[in-house]
Amino acid sequence: MTMQAEPAEAQAASGSNRMIWADAIHKSYGRNDVLKGIDLEVAAGEVVCLIGPSGSGKSTFLRCMNHLETVDDGIMWVAGRVVGYEMKGDRLHEQSYAQVCRSRTKIGMVFQHFNLFPHMTVLGNIMEAPTVALRQKKSVVRERAMRLLEQVGLAEKAQHYPRQLSGGQQQRVAIARALCMEPSLMLFDEPTSALDPELVGEVLKVMKDLARTGMTMVVVTHEMNFARDMADRVVFMDGGVIVEEGPAAELITNPRHPRTKEFLASVL
Amino acid sequence: MSTLTTSTFGKSSRSSDGFTIVKAKHPGRWIAAGVLLALVALVLYSVFTNDRFGWPVVAYYFTDFSIARGLLITLELTVISMVIGMALGVILAVMRLSPNPVVRMAAAAYVYFFRGTPVLVQLLFWYNLAALYPTINLGILGLQFDANAVITPMFAAILGLGLNQGAYMSEIVRAGLLSVDSGQVEAAGALGINRFHTLRRIVLPQAMRVIIPPTGNETIGMLKTTSLVSVLAVPEVLYSAQVIYARTFDTIPLLIVASLWYIVVTTVLSIGQYYLERHFARGSQRELPPTPLQKIAYLFRVHDRRLPVSTKTDQENSR
Ligand SMILES: Nc1ncnc2c1ncn2[C@@H]1O[C@H](COP(=O)(O)OP(=O)(O)OP(=O)(O)O)[C@@H](O)[C@H]1O
Ligand SMILES: [Mg+2]
Numbered sequence: 210m211t212m213q214a215e216p217a218e219a220q221a222a223s224g225s226n227r228m229i230w231a232d233a234i235h236k237s238y239g240r241n242d243v244l245k246g247i248d249l250e251v252a253a254g255e256v257v258c259l260i261g262p263s264g265s266g267k268s269t270f271l272r273c274m275n276h277l278e279t280v281d282d283g284i285m286w287v288a289g290r291v292v293g294y295e296m297k298g299d300r301l302h303e304q305s306y307a308q309v310c311r312s313r314t315k316i317g318m319v320f321q322h323f324n325l326f327p328h329m330t331v332l333g334n335i336m337e338a339p340t341v342a343l344r345q346k347k348s349v350v351r352e353r354a355m356r357l358l359e360q361v362g363l364a365e366k367a368q369h370y371p372r373q374l375s376g377g378q379q380q381r382v383a384i385a386r387a388l389c390m391e392p393s394l395m396l397f398d399e400p401t402s403a404l405d406p407e408l409v410g411e412v413l414k415v416m417k418d419l420a421r422t423g424m425t426m427v428v429v430t431h432e433m434n435f436a437r438d439m440a441d442r443v444v445f446m447d448g449g450v451i452v453e454e455g456p457a458a459e460l461i462t463n464p465r466h467p468r469t470k471e472f473l474a475s476v477l
Numbered sequence: 478m479s480t481l482t483t484s485t486f487g488k489s490s491r492s493s494d495g496f497t498i499v500k501a502k503h504p505g506r507w508i509a510a511g512v513l514l515a516l517v518a519l520v521l522y523s524v525f526t527n528d529r530f531g532w533p534v535v536a537y538y539f540t541d542f543s544i545a546r547g548l549l550i551t552l553e554l555t556v557i558s559m560v561i562g563m564a565l566g567v568i569l570a571v572m573r574l575s576p577n578p579v580v581r582m583a584a585a586a587y588v589y590f591f592r593g594t595p596v597l598v599q600l601l602f603w604y605n606l607a608a609l610y611p612t613i614n615l616g617i618l619g620l621q622f623d624a625n626a627v628i629t630p631m632f633a634a635i636l637g638l639g640l641n642q643g644a645y646m647s648e649i650v651r652a653g654l655l656s657v658d659s660g661q662v663e664a665a666g667a668l669g670i671n672r673f674h675t676l677r678r679i680v681l682p683q684a685m686r687v688i689i690p691p692t693g694n695e696t697i698g699m700l701k702t703t704s705l706v707s708v709l710a711v712p713e714v715l716y717s718a719q720v721i722y723a724r725t726f727d728t729i730p731l732l733i734v735a736s737l738w739y740i741v742v743t744t745v746l747s748i749g750q751y752y753l754e755r756h757f758a759r760g761s762q763r764e765l766p767p768t769p770l771q772k773i774a775y776l777f778r779v780h781d782r783r784l785p786v787s788t789k790t791d792q793e794n795s796r
Contacts, residue, residue: 310666313667337678338665341670387668
């Protein structure tokens with residue numbers, strides 16, 4: 210592992226309004242090089258969509274941002290701190306799992322398959338992490354949870370179990386669950402890919418509402434309409450590298466790189 | 478078109494508020510039930526007319542004080558051994574899934590030894606521990622005990638049954654933990670929930686659905702395994718019966734007394750298990766399964782529920 214942090218740059222990272230700074234991220238599974246040096250910056254309040262063909266490393270890259278995957282080489286900064294490591298002088302000390310958990314409380318994540326806790330009610334799902342991981346008072350958390358359920362249009366489902374909800378409703382609960390931690394960054398990994406087409410809209414609407422509140426969002430998606438309408442920037446990945454990035458409307462309607470053209474032609 | 482269907486259907490089976498469903502008749506079911514009931518009747522006749530069963534003696538000793546006391550000890554042994562077994566089982570199962578290979582192997586070795594030897598041998602071993610370690614020395618606390626005084630028959634019984642059960646429970650718990658979708662652990666981790674809480678609040682409750690049915694079997698098995706400790710002269714229900722028949726020579730009736738009590742407790746445990754399973758099924762099924770009484774009612778029901786009128790109209794419209 211060769212990681213060197215230049216103190217000057219470190220200061221810049223914490224000082225600016227840069228929410229994410231991925232610096233030459235490498236990741237491989239055995240001999241399979243999945244990420245081959247990815248550089249990306251995301252400003253606070255920005256909405257960035259990651260697009261690209263299957264197996265291009267979008268999920269892996271996203272999961273590096275909250276340390277669900279460890280980075281092999283390069284440094285991932287989130288909110289001015291190195292993900293997964295504690296910086297002391299010019300040394301990076303690997304964080305304990307407890308420390309990793311503490312950093313993750315500020316990063317919300319929404320999965321393709323919702324991953325709601327099936328043995329808890331909708332309200333229980335949302336209240337679990339704030340009460341257990343942040344040790345907040347139940348009454349305070351419940352109030353916030355109900356407000357969020359209201360926002361995603363599911364207030365009357367608070368006492369239902371996830372299995373009793375449609376996919377779209379489950380995903381909206383998953384978003385409310387992540388938001389109840391009051392994160393400063395939200396990661397979405399294909400949040401609508403497991404949904405029937407007629408349920409996609411209701412989840413995208415919740416995400417659009419969220420984007421308008423100024424939440425920093427990184428969204429892996431195949432929904433080009435969402436990317437065009439809501440994203441500040443679209444990043445096209447292929448083969449473990451960023452091939453092209455730019456303002457959403459520009460990249461989607463007028464891609465420059467042939468591989469981007471090819472990919473967009475196949476999904477649009 | 479729709480008028481035609483209504484008229485042809487209407488005559489035979491339509492009532493004013495919809496169709497009445499008549500379920501299929503199953504003659505085979507009734508014949509099989511009849512044959513089996515006849516066999517049961519024959520066996521019961523023989524059992525109750527053979528004087529050597531000694532039913533009056535059975536009735537006399539069924540509520541005998543020493544039998545009741547023995548039953549209490551049997552229950553105590555079952556509960557304590559199962560609690561020790563479950564606690565050990567969870568600890569061992571978590572150790573088996575640890576990233577640390579030494580921890581993993583220690584747990585595997587434990588299971589290897591305790592599963593590899595008969596529990597009766599283990600019981601005798603603990604009972605005779607004094608031969609190996611005449612004094613038990615808890616160095617750190619500066620305490621020293623006489624092994625013969627500490628390892629009473631009851632203590633040896635609990636130790637033997639509990640430690641052995643831990644090995645079996647660890648396999649059951651491990652299967653349960655592995656049955657939980659890895660996405661659950663990931664979601665908990667992404668929310669910043671630490672390992673301990675993830676295990677206790679997210680993984681274990683879901684693993685329970687897989688853990689409880691075999692644990693119910695193990696508890697019932699344990700109830701009966703406790704009879705082995707009669708060899709250590711622990712006065713549980715079997716030993717209490719043996720003490721009586723050694724005096725009165727009513728061997729068969731007293732064995733029946735013991736058996737009946739085992740059956741009674743097993744029945745109670747089975748019912749408990751059923752409702753426990755129902756409890757942990759919440760969230761995994763849209764509706765809870767029916768209770769046994771409801772199931773029997775379904776089996777012999779001839780008329781199923783009535784279809785509401787709307788269904789009928791839908792049917793007609795789609796023609
Ligand atoms: N845990 C893992 N172990 C080994 N290989 C993995 C693992 N996770 C992902 N990979 C490999 O890494 C590559 C990139 O996977 P990734 O999930 O990041 O792609 P993706 O761009 O998200 O694709 P998709 O659009 O299908 O979700 C794939 O070739 C995949 O096989
Ligand atoms: Mg993916």
